[in-house]
Amino acid sequence: MNLAKAWAAQMDDYVIGLTWSPDGRSLAAASAAGPIGVYDGVTGAKLHELSGHSDGTNAVAFAPAAIGVAGPGSGPLLASGGQDGFVRFWDALGGKQSAEVNAGHGAWVENLQWKPTATDSNSQNPNLKMLAAAAGRKLLFLNPEGSIIHAFKDAPKTLSALAWHPGGGAIAAASFDRVVILDADDFRVQREFAYSGAIETLTWSPDGRWLVAGAQNNAVHLWIPEEDQEFHMSGYETKVRELSFSSDSRWLATGGSRDACVWDCTGAGPEGREPVALPHSTRVSAVAFQHTRDLLATAAIDGEVGFWRLTDGETRVAAVKLTAPPSSLAWSPDDNLLAIGSQKGGVLALRVAN
Numbered sequence: 001m002n003l004a005k006a007w008a009a010q011m012d013d014y015v016i017g018l019t020w021s022p023d024g025r026s027l028a029a030a031s032a033a034g035p036i037g038v039y040d041g042v043t044g045a046k047l048h049e050l051s052g053h054s055d056g057t058n059a060v061a062f063a064p065a066a067i068g069v070a071g072p073g074s075g076p077l078l079a080s081g082g083q084d085g086f087v088r089f090w091d092a093l094g095g096k097q098s099a100e101v102n103a104g105h106g107a108w109v110e111n112l113q114w115k116p117t118a119t120d121s122n123s124q125n126p127n128l129k130m131l132a133a134a135a136g137r138k139l140l141f142l143n144p145e146g147s148i149i150h151a152f153k154d155a156p157k158t159l160s161a162l163a164w165h166p167g168g169g170a171i172a173a174a175s176f177d178r179v180v181i182l183d184a185d186d187f188r189v190q191r192e193f194a195y196s197g198a199i200e201t202l203t204w205s206p207d208g209r210w211l212v213a214g215a216q217n218n219a220v221h222l223w224i225p226e227e228d229q230e231f232h233m234s235g236y237e238t239k240v241r242e243l244s245f246s247s248d249s250r251w252l253a254t255g256g257s258r259d260a261c262v263w264d265c266t267g268a269g270p271e272g273r274e275p276v277a278l279p280h281s282t283r284v285s286a287v288a289f290q291h292t293r294d295l296l297a298t299a300a301i302d303g304e305v306g307f308w309r310l311t312d313g314e315t316r317v318a319a320v321k322l323t324a325p326p327s328s329l330a331w332s333p334d335d336n337l338l339a340i341g342s343q344k345g346g347v348l349a350l351r352v353a354n
């Protein structure tokens with residue numbers, strides 16, 4: 001496997017989020033200070049610097065291709081959430097804000113998730129084109145024009161994570177002591193799972209079988225909602241904030257230690273099995289499987305980024321060493337580029353050839 005630097009850019013603060021446009025032609029990077037840089041995905045040329053959020057940007061997410069653009073003649077639609085409590089919608093290529101919603105009313109907007117199944121750009125059904133936004137104890141469904149489709153009753157505790165089911169029919173929301181699965185059409189609770197600890201992050205397996213939580217109590221918890229089963233893996237060195245599934249739903253990569261642990265989720269699942277340990281010298285800060293291929297990227301706070309294939313066990317096929325701790329990883333839609341954000345504001349795009 002060959003790695004080559006495609007381009008690099010520099011922001012003025014910690015890179016808190018990266019998101020590729022659906023066509024891969026642009027990359028948006030959010031800095032903790034607030035501004036959002038929009039870069040040409042091929043050359044790295046800076047197309048725009050969006051103002052973002054004056055008190056700090058927390059999350060950025062490009063809308064799926066079927067949702068379309070910010071308006072006639074505009075570029076792909078980008079959503080951002082910040083510490084000012086607002087969700088803002090941007091024409092990323094035009095460099096202009098198209099709408100905004102005061103979602104938090106004082107609470108930070110920390111989680112944004114576009115519904116994954118907006119397949120008909122001409123549909124008039126608002127439930128096909130919506131963004132879920134969590135701010136404090138509030139969960140809102142918003143449409144691309146910036147109006148509220150539905151506001152849920154406030155959760156008992158602050159919402160810490162969101163994850164759409166890959167089929168788009170439901171969304172999972174986590175707070176301190178529970179995970180709730182909510183129907184995306186009638187907005188009712190489908191299922192509720194108690195959990196004795198704070199949840200940091202959520203993800204679904206691509207086949208929709210597994211719902212996985214990374215927790216503050218140094219553990220990973222898994223549910224099979226359709227079978228009312230759950231599993232627990234503890235013993236991590238730190239809280240677990242890093243989760244990523246392989247495209248075939250077999251492998252679950254997790255952080256929370258100096259080694260990235262990869263669990264086999266086939267059959268009865270990972271409980272009772274030994275994970276594959278992918279070694280790093282320092283704590284893992286990000287993990288990301290490719291969208292459709294079999295490569296896993298892992299990053300550690302000493303700047304090392306490793307590339308692994310799990311087909312034959314622990315197999316590192318390449319590695320690079322950066323000068324700053326990586327904060328985020330994002331594969332381009334075609335899996336040919338890996339964007340890496342750093343704690344010191346760096347944005348690096350690596351070209352990956354299998």
